[in-house]
Amino acid sequence: MSDHDISVTVNGARLKKRVPARKTLLDFIRQDCGLTGAHAGCEHGVCGACTVIVDGVAVRSCLMFAVQTDGAEVRTVEGLSPAAGDLHPVQAAMHEHHGLQCGFCTPGIVMTLTSMTENNATAAEMNAAMSGHICRCTGYQGIQKAISSLAGDVNNG
Amino acid sequence: MKPPPFDYVAPATLEAALETLAQYGDDAQPLAGGQSLAAMLALRVARPSVLVDLNRIPELTGIDDAADGLRVGAMTRQVAVLNSEKVRARLPSLAAATSLVGHFQTRNRGTIGGSVSLADPAAENPAFALAMNAEMELRNAKGSRKVAAVNFFDGPYTTARQGDELLTSITYRPSPGARIGVDEIARRPGDFAMTGFVARLNVKDGKIDEAGFAWFGMASQPLRAPSAEASLKGVALKDIDIRAVAHAAVDDTDPNDDHHASAEYRKKAGRVLAERVLTKLLMSEAA
Numbered sequence: 001m002s003d004h005d006i007s008v009t010v011n012g013a014r015l016k017k018r019v020p021a022r023k024t025l026l027d028f029i030r031q032d033c034g035l036t037g038a039h040a041g042c043e044h045g046v047c048g049a050c051t052v053i054v055d056g057v058a059v060r061s062c063l064m065f066a067v068q069t070d071g072a073e074v075r076t077v078e079g080l081s082p083a084a085g086d087l088h089p090v091q092a093a094m095h096e097h098h099g100l101q102c103g104f105c106t107p108g109i110v111m112t113l114t115s116m117t118e119n120n121a122t123a124a125e126m127n128a129a130m131s132g133h134i135c136r137c138t139g140y141q142g143i144q145k146a147i148s149s150l151a152g153d154v155n156n157g
Numbered sequence: 158m159k160p161p162p163f164d165y166v167a168p169a170t171l172e173a174a175l176e177t178l179a180q181y182g183d184d185a186q187p188l189a190g191g192q193s194l195a196a197m198l199a200l201r202v203a204r205p206s207v208l209v210d211l212n213r214i215p216e217l218t219g220i221d222d223a224a225d226g227l228r229v230g231a232m233t234r235q236v237a238v239l240n241s242e243k244v245r246a247r248l249p250s251l252a253a254a255t256s257l258v259g260h261f262q263t264r265n266r267g268t269i270g271g272s273v274s275l276a277d278p279a280a281e282n283p284a285f286a287l288a289m290n291a292e293m294e295l296r297n298a299k300g301s302r303k304v305a306a307v308n309f310f311d312g313p314y315t316t317a318r319q320g321d322e323l324l325t326s327i328t329y330r331p332s333p334g335a336r337i338g339v340d341e342i343a344r345r346p347g348d349f350a351m352t353g354f355v356a357r358l359n360v361k362d363g364k365i366d367e368a369g370f371a372w373f374g375m376a377s378q379p380l381r382a383p384s385a386e387a388s389l390k391g392v393a394l395k396d397i398d399i400r401a402v403a404h405a406a407v408d409d410t411d412p413n414d415d416h417h418a419s420a421e422y423r424k425k426a427g428r429v430l431a432e433r434v435l436t437k438l439l440m441s442e443a444a
Contacts, residue, residue, distance in 0.1 A: 002165055020162075021162075021165035021208065022161065022163055024199075043159055044199045045196045046196075048260075059265050060266075062195070063195040065195070068191075112262060129262070132260030132347060
């Protein structure tokens with residue numbers, strides 16, 4: 001049972017921490033970084049609530065170990081807003097189109113959509129990626145509307 | 158913390174990884190994309206002493222479109238296969254099979270070699286490798302060996318890979334003009350298939366030269382359909398009785414009842430699926 005020193009950038013801040021090998025990235029973000037936006041849902045890769053962006057791609061933080069992010073750049077929902085009180089365009093679209101109710105799954109969805117809009121994904125691609133997120137409140141209709149508006153934004157430059 | 162305690166090493170070279178495996182043998186568990194393994198650790202159905210993380214070994218990653226086949230490094234991520242121009246040009250059906258694996262978020266981490274090594278009976282890439290007669294390259298500290306897919310899958314979650322070995326690459330050798338198709342029936346996109354079917358038709362002078370069929374989700378391991386394949390040998394494309402072939406292919410299976418579907422349902426759905434895949438192949442020019 002080994003402990004490891006890691007150096008990882010979380011939402012732009014370089015952190016040096018010591019972590020047990022078995023600590024998931026999700027537990028690291030929540031417990032060691034104090035960022036509780038990434039949610040612990042199923043904790044075995046099914047629900048998508050823990051989705052964060054590691055080195056530019058959306059991943060499930062419960063299926064990675066913190067030690068694996070040594071040298072990596074991690075982004076969580078807390079790092080999206082450009083300034084206090086402002087919303088990231090994905091957050092604004094979710095707000096505008098009522099893409100959430102209880103909000104538990106929302107940070108994961110927002111991180112998936114953020115990574116995809118940054119890569120100019122189409123609405124069809126983003127809707128397909130929603131299979132990786134379980135939302136039990138919205139029926140996905142509001143989320144799909146948010147996606148349509150985001151895809152329109154991207155296409156309109 | 159949910160996973161059991163383990164040691165962790167992240168070798169930077171294949172040689173170092175193989176040395177570690179030689180040292181620990183079956184107590185070591187290679188960590189590829191982790192999209193199944195990390196869940197198995199969380200559920201404590203896997204309890205290795207040491208995880209050997211392969212994610213920092215560049216030589217295990219990449220797609221090489223060589224004269225003798227399309228060689229895919231074991232640590233090539235599923236998303237890289239989907240985005241690969243080489244795959245799209247040489248073997249687009251590999252991308253089609255991979256697009257059915259998991260979700261966008263898991264394909265960003267999950268690897269081809271990890272999926273093939275895990276050998277989940279309901280997974281797409283093991284069955285695809287089997288239908289293609291793909292060649293698995295295994296290495297240990299002493300050397301390497303090549304194993305045909307038909308000899309690689311031994312049972313549920315069991316392969317020919319020994320504890321001191323790593324799967325380093327998979328080589329696919331599609332015949333020119335081969336028609337290859339894959340599809341599955343699952344409750345939701347990204348779920349494991351209740352039934353899945355890969356069909357490869359090598360065509361020569363308008364006749365079937367060789368057929369390779371592989372099922373997933375239809376037995377305790379990925380499964381070929383030898384009698385259905387043999388029934389097509391030498392048959393002209395225009396004379397193929399799709400319905401009969403689909404039935405014969407299902408007769409080669411032995412599906413299980415589980416909480417996803419009954420064996421009876423799997424057989425019925427399998428016939429529909431095989432007809433669907435074969436119809437598409439026979440209508441297409443080449444896949």
